[in-house]
Amino acid sequence: MTFAAGRRPLFHHAVALLALAVIATGNAAAGIAAEAGGSGGYRIAPGDRIAVSVFGQPELSGEAVVDQDGNLRLPIVGSVAANALTPAELEARIAAALTRGYVRNPAVSIRITDFRPVYVLGLVRIPGSYPYRQGLSALGAIALAGGIGAPEDRRGALVTELLQAEERVRQLEISRAALTIRRARLVAEQNEDDTPAFPDLSGSVDPERLAQFVEAERRAFATERQAQRQEAEALASQIPKLEAEIVSVKLQQKLEQKQRDLNHEMVAQYESMMGSGLVRKPNYIEVKREEARLDGNIERLRSEALRAEYTIGDLKFRIGELRNNYRRRATTALQEVDRSLLELSVSIPSAYRIRVARSSQIGSVSAQQDVNRPAIAVVRGKTNLSVAFDAAGDFPLQPGDIVRVGDPLPSVADAGSDALENPRKDARAAAAPRAPTPAADSVRPKLTSN
Numbered sequence: 001m002t003f004a005a006g007r008r009p010l011f012h013h014a015v016a017l018l019a020l021a022v023i024a025t026g027n028a029a030a031g032i033a034a035e036a037g038g039s040g041g042y043r044i045a046p047g048d049r050i051a052v053s054v055f056g057q058p059e060l061s062g063e064a065v066v067d068q069d070g071n072l073r074l075p076i077v078g079s080v081a082a083n084a085l086t087p088a089e090l091e092a093r094i095a096a097a098l099t100r101g102y103v104r105n106p107a108v109s110i111r112i113t114d115f116r117p118v119y120v121l122g123l124v125r126i127p128g129s130y131p132y133r134q135g136l137s138a139l140g141a142i143a144l145a146g147g148i149g150a151p152e153d154r155r156g157a158l159v160t161e162l163l164q165a166e167e168r169v170r171q172l173e174i175s176r177a178a179l180t181i182r183r184a185r186l187v188a189e190q191n192e193d194d195t196p197a198f199p200d201l202s203g204s205v206d207p208e209r210l211a212q213f214v215e216a217e218r219r220a221f222a223t224e225r226q227a228q229r230q231e232a233e234a235l236a237s238q239i240p241k242l243e244a245e246i247v248s249v250k251l252q253q254k255l256e257q258k259q260r261d262l263n264h265e266m267v268a269q270y271e272s273m274m275g276s277g278l279v280r281k282p283n284y285i286e287v288k289r290e291e292a293r294l295d296g297n298i299e300r301l302r303s304e305a306l307r308a309e310y311t312i313g314d315l316k317f318r319i320g321e322l323r324n325n326y327r328r329r330a331t332t333a334l335q336e337v338d339r340s341l342l343e344l345s346v347s348i349p350s351a352y353r354i355r356v357a358r359s360s361q362i363g364s365v366s367a368q369q370d371v372n373r374p375a376i377a378v379v380r381g382k383t384n385l386s387v388a389f390d391a392a393g394d395f396p397l398q399p400g401d402i403v404r405v406g407d408p409l410p411s412v413a414d415a416g417s418d419a420l421e422n423p424r425k426d427a428r429a430a431a432a433p434r435a436p437t438p439a440a441d442s443v444r445p446k447l448t449s450n
Helices: 015-039 087-101 139-145 152-191 206-234 240-277 282-360 367-374 412-421
Strands: 050-054 062-065 072-073 076-080 106-113 118-122 128-130 375-383 385-391 400-403
Touching: 050 072, 050 087, 050 139, 050 375, 062 072, 072 087, 087 106, 106 367, 139 375, 139 400, 206 240, 206 282, 240 282, 375 412
Parallel strands: 118 400
Antiparallel strands: 050 062, 050 106, 072 076, 118 128, 375 385, 375 400
């Protein structure tokens, strides 16, 4: 505090009348200061610089700042509680303190030379405190803070974070495009289609990369299909040979059966002739041996035919199992692709949210997004209560107000839908601002400026 040196004697009663005019002038100045607080009158708070004038007492006059405890330190009288008082109430309190043994009938006037500053936080280029001026609005405070954008000391880091967010979005979109194309190939394999029907993903990733994905999946489909067909054809090619073998074996079996029938007649003749002694027994035994050999050949040929038929059945089963394995592999891979796509459906909206937030923080808001400016909230101290207002740009500020610009992250619903429908489109256009979340001990009335 700066006060004039020296001490003058009190003026006589006539001169004191002139002090009344000075007091009236001081009160008028206090009334102007009260305009900052609205119709209820301005209330002094820590940070206000106050000029105190005691008529005829220059050593008691000067300027001082209300400290954090809400006190105004004056010469001789010491600390005077000034917090939450109007200028008129502070004048009366100072005058009462001076009358206690210091000055008889003091004429005191005060004037607020500098109001406590306003504070601008959030998505502004130079956050901090700024001097309050009469008629200052929320938009004016944001302009003092350099406008909407990232703080200067964080722009480099935010640009890096934005590039990382852009790269993550790009990689996720590439992964989704690759998985979507692979899914089309697997569906074709599962349904045993001749060719896969690849979806049109133009606009999601660059055309050259998309063409590479399609070509790679088309080659994979052709290779898998060719391998399956070659293996099935190799198995199926054995069936005609086995069928021809069965025909040959059955023909041999038929011939052997004819010989068996003839030999059976010969055996019957030999048996009738042996009774009359016309045939020797060794000859009869030889005929019976031939009969046994023919019976063995017939059974062997029948077994060979059955074995060939079994082999044909096994080959057909293996061909069917080959097709089933082919489809099972496609189904398993398709389930894995669907699981990965489901994970991406969760990761991609989050990545877009982060990209939107980083873009907004560094101030890269396009002309089409002017209607989606960050939300502005004004927090105002009211004795022991903080009151938060959703503010428009022309919202009138009071000394000590805190202007908060923007939210850290937009919601999923704001950033996700339009960005996901057209991934090449700037996802920031889908990010609508949200109102700031009120504190637990704050209320948030909706006000409009007059």
